[in-house]
Amino acid sequence: MTGFLRLQNEWTCDGTPLSGIAHTFGTPTHVYSAALLTERYRAYDAAFSDIRHRVHYAIKANATLAVVRHMRQLGAAGDANSGGELEVALRAGFSPAEVVFTGVGKTHAELERAVALDLAAINAESLGEVDRIAAIAQAQGRQARVALRINPDVDAGSHPHISTGSRITKFGVSLDDAPNMVMAMASKASLKVVGLHVHIGSQITSAEPLAKGAAVVADLARQLMANGIPLEHLDVGGGLGIEYQDSQPVLSPDAYAAALMPIVRSTGLTLLLEPGRWLVGPAGAIVTEVVDLKRRPDGKWFVIVDAGMTDLMRPALYGAFHRIEPVTPRPGEPILADIVGPVCETTDTLGVGRTVAPVEVGDLMVVRDTGAYGAVMASNYNRRPMAAEVLVESGAPRLIRRRQTVDDILQWDL
């Protein structure tokens, strides 16, 4: 009974009824399954057992400390994308040598901190950034471990807002510029070039673009090593998609690994991976309460729930689909409904045109697959306090982030 299942007409997490969690912790609440996090991490890691590799959990997908700690306890390393995530990684117990740091537009302060920590790698995104890292390292009397992020000009085939690997995006440096840049980096005493990095996008459901991106950096790595640059690793980023809709075709970690391993193995380098969504997405759901119902003149219903775009931005931002169901479906004719939040924005929808079991005010609903890019993208728009977060461990729900209060939000106003 791992993860989110409907048992005897009630949705549960690791066998624990969501209604009980809502009763104890209120709504809306993010609920995570520790057992499913464990299962998914192990499956992903095992898929790559035939190659020397490290799984750097992409903290951006879910940065709640207890979740990050859980990933570390399973043996993951970390991938941080900002100064904030770097501190999360350290507080979750990662040693700096287990953390890679990526991100367009790292600030001077972030780079100073990253260099001082001596991270596994700072993934540099531009020539200017390489120079800034070199200058900071020199001033600190250190040698910074740097990898160069390559933009392989590959279409990830996912939503344009979450595709990063085509040359029109802001990410990485072009393949044309990369060889000379790496040679220049290798000539600086304050830099140690440790690898190449690529990440072409997220929610990718076929192996082809991922393999293409990896092949581009593998070729470049071979060329650089032939020119005397002793690299240590190839970091192929994250991107493996999940099944948001029933029967949606997706790529399994085994199939992904089978496509990737021969490419990387031929270089002899250590493979670094940065999965986020695949590890944590299906291990989370939001429990929310129906606060109002109204019927449009055309007969369609609005089911208004207490979770909105402030708790889950993905539908509003990308038109993303998340399965939504009543926690305890009532008998009767299903209704056609838009499931919407309370925020004053027309785009504040969680699900559009859904056929769901009939609901009444006070009923609970579950929004599935929100473990990745759910709580981390929350906002206080409309001065809405952020939801509570609960981790179910061995069937016991534990509060891992308390619900904000309006006082919490107002404390920064002077």
Ligand code: LLP
């Ligand atoms: N590494 C880098 C450098 C990244 O930029 C990302 C995600 C990852 C790893 C993890 O990718 P994943 O395995 O989770 O696909 N907010 C969007 C997703 C943005 C992803 C940003 N980068 C969404 O909700 O779909």
